[in-house]
Amino acid sequence: xxxxxxxxxxxxxxxxxxxxxxILKLGGLFIVIFLCYKIVQPFISILLWSLIIxxxxxxxxxxxxxxxxxxxxxxxxxxxxxxLSVLVxxxxxxxxxxxxxxxxxxxxxxEGNLQIPPPTGAVADWPLIGQWVYDNWMxxxxxxxxxxxxxxxxxxxxxxxxxxxxxxxxxGILQFALSVILAGIFMVYFKNAERSGxxxxxxxxxxxxxxxxxxSLTTIRNVATGVLxxxxxxxxxxxxxxxxxxxxxxxxxxxILLIMTIAQIxxxxxxxxxxxxxxxxxxxxxxxxxTVYFLLMGLIDNILKPIIMGKDAxxxxxxxxxxxxxxxxxxxxxxxxxxAIILSLAYMLYVKWVEV
Numbered sequence: 001x002x003x004x005x006x007x008x009x010x011x012x013x014x015x016x017x018x019x020x021x022x023i024l025k026l027g028g029l030f031i032v033i034f035l036c037y038k039i040v041q042p043f044i045s046i047l048l049w050s051l052i053i054x055x056x057x058x059x060x061x062x063x064x065x066x067x068x069x070x071x072x073x074x075x076x077x078x079x080x081x082x083x084l085s086v087l088v089x090x091x092x093x094x095x096x097x098x099x100x101x102x103x104x105x106x107x108x109x110x111e112g113n114l115q116i117p118p119p120t121g122a123v124a125d126w127p128l129i130g131q132w133v134y135d136n137w138m139x140x141x142x143x144x145x146x147x148x149x150x151x152x153x154x155x156x157x158x159x160x161x162x163x164x165x166x167x168x169x170x171x172g173i174l175q176f177a178l179s180v181i182l183a184g185i186f187m188v189y190f191k192n193a194e195r196s197g198x199x200x201x202x203x204x205x206x207x208x209x210x211x212x213x214x215x216s217l218t219t220i221r222n223v224a225t226g227v228l229x230x231x232x233x234x235x236x237x238x239x240x241x242x243x244x245x246x247x248x249x250x251x252x253x254x255x256i257l258l259i260m261t262i263a264q265i266x267x268x269x270x271x272x273x274x275x276x277x278x279x280x281x282x283x284x285x286x287x288x289x290x291t292v293y294f295l296l297m298g299l300i301d302n303i304l305k306p307i308i309m310g311k312d313a314x315x316x317x318x319x320x321x322x323x324x325x326x327x328x329x330x331x332x333x334x335x336x337x338x339x340a341i342i343l344s345l346a347y348m349l350y351v352k353w354v355e356v
Contacts (some may be wrong), residue, residue, distance in 0.1 A: 046175050049183075050186055055217055055224075056225065058190045087180065194213075216345055223341050228337055230308060231258065233300070233304065234267065238294060263324040316347070323342065323343030
């Protein structure tokens with residue numbers, strides 16, 4: 001009798017062995033994933049942006065390689081070189097001007113020397129509102145320093161964070177240049193990556209995997225071109241105007257304008273103080289011409305978005321706003337672009353998942 005084994009104990013022992021084996025396997029898998037994450041963590045934003053650029057530009061690569069007898073590597077090299085040349089030259093000027101502007105603001109704000117320039121006498125001659133604008137502007141110019149003294153610690157703290165984020169633009173541009181180079185490599189192997197992506201989506205979403213992959217690619221392309229692309233075009237055109245009109249701290253305003261346009265904040269909010277400045281410090285004719293230009297450029301997104309952005313990937317403005325601002329806070333300049341795309345993608349996948 002003593003030689004018999006208890007079936008209940010054997011079953012418990014078998015379950016225990018399976019449980020220990022499963023825990024060890026999951027633990028090993030977790031360690032591998034954690035170590036991989038720590039290794040690629042410094043490059044996550046660059047890799048993500050490289051992937052997004054590759055997804056957006058792959059149709060151009062296919063079209064171009066058709067003219068190069070199917071030589072995708074040559075087409076990818078050409079796209080990469082053009083992208084870098086378009087990026088580098090304006091960026092050198094922008095970073096140099098931005099550094100000077102940030103230095104000026106960093107020295108002025110903490111010392112409490114921030115001042116509004118007084119209006120010219122011509123402001124008082126404006127019809128209807130001229131005298132009111134002149135009086136209030138002059139009062140703000142004379143009393144701004146005294147009025148803000150009590151809030152200077154809070155203003156300085158906020159300004160240092162904002163200036164630090166803006167100052168990271170130079171590093172963000174370097175990261176963007178590296179992303180363009182990596183995107184050129186990714187595009188060559190895009191078809192293989194697309195097949196892998198399809199298998200991954202099918203593992204997660206089953207029969208709907210391919211549909212979810214199509215939604216992801218469509219959303220990324222539409223948001224990157226219809227939101228980010230339009231924002232870059234609009235900021236470039238308005239930025240050229242700021243430079244040619246000789247507006248002080250133009251580089252700083254260009255970055256602020258880029259943040260506004262990506263976050264879907266209407267450019268008219270930027271144009272209102274700009275137009276007041278133009279008429280206050282310029283002769284009437286050039287001020288009027290520049291006003292027309294900035295108003296037209298401020299409205300150009302309403303024309304470009306319906307043309308560029310697809311009808312099947314409409315993302316609410318609030319989603320893009322939180323994505324752009326949250327990404328900017330979390331990842332700096334690169335996050336401004338990544339946040340808008342990633343949150344938009346998550347929203348569209350959620351909508352598609354609810355529908356099915």
